[in-house]
Amino acid sequence: MKIHWLMLYLLLGPACGAMTRANTTPAGVASDDTSKPWSGDSGLDWNGMDSRVAPGDDFYAHANGGWLRNTPIPADRSFHGVDQTLQELSIERTRLIIEEASKTRGSKPGDFYVSFVDEATIQARGLEPVKPWMKAIAGTATREALAIEMAKLARHDIGGLFVPDVGRDDKNPDVYVASLRQSGLGLPDRALYLEEDARLASIRTAYRAYLTKMLTLAGERDADERAAAVFAFETALAEAHWTRADARDAEKTYNRWSLADFEQKAPGFPWRDYFAALELPSQPAYIAQQPSAFAGEARVFASTALPVLKDYLMLRMLSSYARYLSRPFEETRFAFYGTTLAGTPEQQPRARRAVMLVSNFMGDAVGREYVARHFPPRARAQVEAMVQNVIAAMGDRLERLDWMAPETKARARAKLANVRVKIGHPNTWRDYTALEIEPDDLVGNVARANAFEYRRRVGQLGRPVDRDEWLSPVTAANAFAHMTANEIIFPAAILQPPYFDPNADPAVNHGGIGVTIGHELSHLFDDQGRKFDASGRLAEWWTPRDVERFTALTDKLVAQYDAYEPIPGQHIQGALTLGENLADLAGLAVAYDAYHRSLGGKPAPVIGGTTGEQRFFLGHAQSRRSKHREPALSARLLSDAHAPARERVWTVRNLDSWYAAYQVGPDQKLYLAPEDRVRIW
The missing domain is CATH 3.40.390.10 (Collagenase (Catalytic Domain))
Structure with a gap:
């Protein structure tokens, strides 16, 4: 399934502002009355121009x-x-629609909104809401068991090595097909791990510090050493990843693989256990979007010590859900992804983020x-x-x-x-x-x-x-x-x-x-x-x-x-x-x-x-x-x-x-x- 979007609409993402236009209603307070004929006002922001x-x-x-x-x-x-x-x-x-709904107990959008703005409850619970996931990850004794936990977490939008999806089959658009694409990186692109550049090097340093702090907040020992090992693992994944330019090619990313193909062409990862846990076993075919990346990621998975893999998956989970945990986790995540990566000084108001959450x-x-x-x-x-x-x-x-x-x-x-x-x-x-x-x-x-x-x-x-x-x-x-x-x-x-x-x-x-x-x-x-x-x-x-x-x-x-x-x-x-x-x-x-x-x-x-x-x-x-x-x-x-x-x-x-x-x-x-x-x- 190939989809294009004009502007990225993120859960907590890009932001807002005001643009006014001379002789018109401000852009943030538009009228819904479409019965009026064009009045002769152009709709241009004359004052926003620069005739010089x-x-x-x-x-x-x-x-x-x-x-x-x-x-x-x-x-x-x-x-x-x-x-x-x-x-x-x-x-x-x-916001007006959701806040009205929040006044009625039992309204699902309203209750969802309330659960996000109720900071007192979130603070009181601390790390407790994700401890069952932490316990499950810590309890895995084999790579096969860890792959199963990775698949279970994927259902909750917690990133692992791959992203599963279902959509129309590009070569048979009258049917749905399961697909898999490369993933696994905590930084936005492979270039941030691999390119030699002073600014990117500083981001890598900040990211390792972020991983260390997340482990520390979670009560883990030897956080710095373990974070360094996870970063090294992600760097090896980045080396296997396709570039974004290659990953947008519709023909290169259409590869019909059976379960046997995954096992033969990308050995080292327990594919059979993984797909079963995804509730996607025994499909006639899967679309493998970046086959060489899968082979490389599987190879890295097989050669990495199990404790490092467990730390990696725990950090992926914590990073994914930090925005829904107590303030230390939320603020640590924003400090890196919001301020270090994007230069944003402040978090958006909580009520605004709650609206975006429910809308999403x-x-x-x-x-x-x-x-x-x-x-x-x-x-x-x-x-x-x-x-x-x-x-x-x-x-x-x-x-x-x-x-x-x-x-x-x-x-x-x-x-x-x-x-x-x-x-x-x-x-x-x-x-x-x-x-x-x-x-x-x-x-x-x-x-x-x-x-x-x-x-x-x-x-x-x-x-x-x-x-x-x-x-x-x-x-x-x-x-x-x-x-x-x-x-x-x-x-x-x-x-x-x-x-x-x-x-x-x-x-x-x-x-x-x-x-x-x-x-x-x-x-x-x-x-x-x-x-x-x-x-x-x-x-x-x-x-x-x-x-x-x-x-x-x-x-x-x-x-x-x-x-x-x-x-x-x-x-x-x-x-x-x-x-x-x-x-x-x-x-x-x-x-x-x-x-x-x-x-x-x-x-x-x-x-x-x-x-x-x-x-x-x-x-x-x-x-x-x-x-x-x-x-x-x-x-x-x-x-x-x-x-x-x-x-x-x-x-x-x-x-x-x-x-x-x-x-x-x-x-x-x-x-x-x-x-x-x-x-x-």
């Missing part, structure tokens, strides 16, 4: 320089921008009320019309391609015609009757909620594919492309200002949500999405010549992004970010065409001295605005498939229409000669 910067020198700074200068990153955030503004609005709306685990229970209050049918209808306009514009572009063979174009048109679009919310909501929630048992609630979702996924095996399934809560300010379903998904929370305002200038809406729609749609045709046919099947439907020409074009985009250096000495990884950069480029071009289609042949009005074309590009640049603390940006450059906001906006330099809108010439810094502009879709 020429568009052709730095279009990102031209559109956002005032905002960048005058907007601090909140102390409890590692970065700040429009994505966080969207999520903050969603969280605030969700019981998204449909909260989302149903969210949609009733904040996503009226008129808004859905308007977005549907824009989506169809963007799809039509994509179809026009397919017809004009000069590098694709006619027979491939015909198949591409069939794929486009077969795209499913999900807008706002699911047609049926998930039932949480079987999920047990107690108002005074936070760790138990989280463990049971994770197990509930795990059982739901495993229970899909052997059943018909649910084509109406949603992949995220509707309260997530996010958008998705699901390649094996050949569908794009737009939850209600992203369909709000500043991405989408039903009463704003169509040019700005097309630059915001229109580009997002085009972005997600084009993921179905990017360097990985293109490998899936009209039915969502991983199959080669391009001619070899098509692939050759396409690769020559994408290589130019990789080189363009490789040259960007957001932090001195640290460049963007063009290969890692290729899929997102392709989607940005195509989404922008398609949305621009869709905007002109929406005008119906009429000229766009001039507003504030700007043309419709200029407002389209400004709307896009302002919808991407964000700023990062340097540690967070550095970590992102190592592991995130998205380029930073500034360089994402700079993709305008590949569009002839941007040059025409701003009269950009060869004397300006972003100028590319026509032959150097990357044109694909």
